[in-house]
Every structure is written in C-alpha cells, then in structure tokens.
Amino acid sequence: MARASKAAPKPDPKTAEGMTASPDEQFAWYRSMLLIRRFEERAGQLYGMGLIGGFCHLYIGQEAIAVGMQSIAHSGDQVITGYRDHGHMLAAGMDPRAVMAELTGRAPGSARGKGGSMHMFDVQAGFYGGHGIVGAQVPIGTGLALANKYRGKPNVCFTYLGDGAANQGQVFEAMNMAALWKLPVVYVIENNQYAMGTSVERATAETHLYRRGAAFNIEGAEVDGMDIEAVRDAGARAAEHARSGGGPFVLEMKTYRYRGHSMSDPAKYRTREEVDEVRKTRDPIDHFRERLEARGLGDETRFKDIDAEVKKIVADAAEFARTAPEPDPRELYTDVYAEA
Ligand SMILES: Cc1ncc(C[n+]2csc(CCOP(=O)(O)OP(=O)(O)O)c2C)c(N)n1
Numbered sequence: 001m002a003r004a005s006k007a008a009p010k011p012d013p014k015t016a017e018g019m020t021a022s023p024d025e026q027f028a029w030y031r032s033m034l035l036i037r038r039f040e041e042r043a044g045q046l047y048g049m050g051l052i053g054g055f056c057h058l059y060i061g062q063e064a065i066a067v068g069m070q071s072i073a074h075s076g077d078q079v080i081t082g083y084r085d086h087g088h089m090l091a092a093g094m095d096p097r098a099v100m101a102e103l104t105g106r107a108p109g110s111a112r113g114k115g116g117s118m119h120m121f122d123v124q125a126g127f128y129g130g131h132g133i134v135g136a137q138v139p140i141g142t143g144l145a146l147a148n149k150y151r152g153k154p155n156v157c158f159t160y161l162g163d164g165a166a167n168q169g170q171v172f173e174a175m176n177m178a179a180l181w182k183l184p185v186v187y188v189i190e191n192n193q194y195a196m197g198t199s200v201e202r203a204t205a206e207t208h209l210y211r212r213g214a215a216f217n218i219e220g221a222e223v224d225g226m227d228i229e230a231v232r233d234a235g236a237r238a239a240e241h242a243r244s245g246g247g248p249f250v251l252e253m254k255t256y257r258y259r260g261h262s263m264s265d266p267a268k269y270r271t272r273e274e275v276d277e278v279r280k281t282r283d284p285i286d287h288f289r290e291r292l293e294a295r296g297l298g299d300e301t302r303f304k305d306i307d308a309e310v311k312k313i314v315a316d317a318a319e320f321a322r323t324a325p326e327p328d329p330r331e332l333y334t335d336v337y338a339e340a
C-alpha cells in the first residue's frame, strides 16, 4: 500500500475479493444494502408521523460502506460510529425490530427505549454505539483497539467518522497514540461531502481525507464508497494491515448522503440536481444489481424474492415499533448511571 502522502492506489478489480465470492455471498450483500435502504425509508416515514422523537440521521446512499466493511470483518471485531448509525447496526446483525423499537422509544428497543437513534449499543453484535458528540467515538474506538492488543486478541476495531469529524482535535490525538502503539484500528472516514450544511471544501484545508494520518505515518487510501466491492477490497487490505501488527490505517470512503443531515434540514447548501445526479449515476444498490446482472446472476425472481423478504422484515419491525409498550416509568433511573 502506498504511503498516505502519495496518490492512493485504486482497488484492482481483478484482485477484489468480490470477484471470488460465491453468488450467494454477493446476493447477501445486495440484500443487506437493500434492508438498510428500506429500513431507513420507513424510519423517515415513522418520524414524519411523529412516532420518533429527538434526532434521527438517515444513512441512505452510504449503504455500501457499512455492508462492505462488515463483509470482511472477523468474528470479535468491533464497530463504533457517530450518530448516523442505523446502517452499521443492521450490517452488524442487530435485530431490525430492536433497532426500530428503540427509534420509537419502546421498552423492547435495544437500549430499552431510553437511547433513541444515536445511543444504541450491542456488544454481542460487536457494535459499540452510536455517539452524538462529533468525533468522540474516535478515541473510544482507539481504546477498543488498545484493549484488543493488551488482551492479545486478534481483533480490529473499525472506527467510523464523518468528513466533518475528521477536523476534530481529539481525532489527531487518538491517531498519534494509535500509530505510536501500533494499535489494530481502521479509521473509516465516510466522506459524504457535507458536515450538516458545510461542504468539505468550505471547512477543510486538505480535502484528501485519506491523508489525515500522514503526520503520524499512518497509511491511507481513497476508496469509491459507492462500490461495495471496492470497499471490500480496500477494507480487507486495511484490516489485514492492522490485524497483523502494522498499526492503524485510514480509509477515505467517497460517498454521498441523499437525505438531509437530520430530519430537519433546509437543504439550501446543495441543489436538487446534484442529489439526483448521484442517485442516477452512482447509487450503490442499483450499481451492484447491474453488476450482478452483467455477471449472469440477474435472475429476476431472485431479486423479487429479496425485495419481498426485505419489505416484510421492515414492515414487521415498523409494526412492532409502533405497537410495543413504552418503558415503565419506574425504569427511569435504571441503567442510566453506573458506579465503577
Ligand atoms: C462536538 C460537536 N460539535 C458540533 C456538533 C453538531 N453537529 C452534529 S452533526 C455535525 C456534522 C458532522 O458532519 P460529518 O462528520 O461530516 O458527519 P455526517 O453527518 O456527514 O455523517 C455537527 C457539526 C456535535 N454534535 N458535536
């Protein structure tokens, strides 16, 4: 892999793991991306109906990243991210019912209805949140990697952050320690071009975010985050680097969010045409479906079956989240404060 200061290598499609994956595996990635897309669309509807309170940030457009990275993760690896987190949870295998019920603040939600969109956690799934403070997950993810090394575990922590978060001071402090101690962490920067209403160009002096770790000799690569196989290829190489004692790695995933920053977004900072153009030409799900078809795997009934299955899972999760009971008021102080 090239140093971060040089041009990042483009993933070589001939060596992409996707090329050697079985048709069943490829359809599983497709299904997983579609599940996130439909889940998020339904979450947006429930929000509009007043069933979800507080903040809610949708992942629509960025699905190939969480699914692609999860597909190369090993058992016991960890995932930690910011508040745009539903996609990572579903990709990690969390139950769609528990995630949706958490969004509506119900008792069977994954945080028992007390966390909401930004504060879910599932150690069994290897998912460590869900963090509302921009960049705060980066030192925590680095700490998880330190724990892996300290305990002699062969695991990597995938620490996700946004392009806006990449400018936060604590990110640099964490990267310095990770490089110094050669910690098994992969920093996945989801560069969706905007931090709320501010474009990368307006906020960031060095717009090539794969170079974020250059001051600490951390290698980096730029990746097409709309192409699941490019994500897998770069992800597998970065994880192998971290897992084998090479220390941290930075992946800059070039991506795009189709929806507003959160559910309230005046959308004055970009044009409708800009969004439509990405949807039309770079959509990660359409793009991958076309690729499957070009490989001769485009059996129409199989796509239809996946579509129907995903719709059913999402409808079931939404119904569950709408009808499940709210937490008992006596639970108000349970699990909110722990004395260590
Ligand atoms: C420390 C801190 N500063 C400001 C905010 C308000 N805020 C919430 S999201 C956000 C933008 C972050 O953008 P980015 O890192 O690109 O992630 P994206 O929303 O694009 O996924 C800001 C400034 C916050 N939550 N925490």
Ligand SMILES: [Mg+2]
Residues within 6 Å of the ligand: 162, 163, 164, 190, 191, 192, 193, 194, 195, 196
């Ligand atoms: Mg962003």
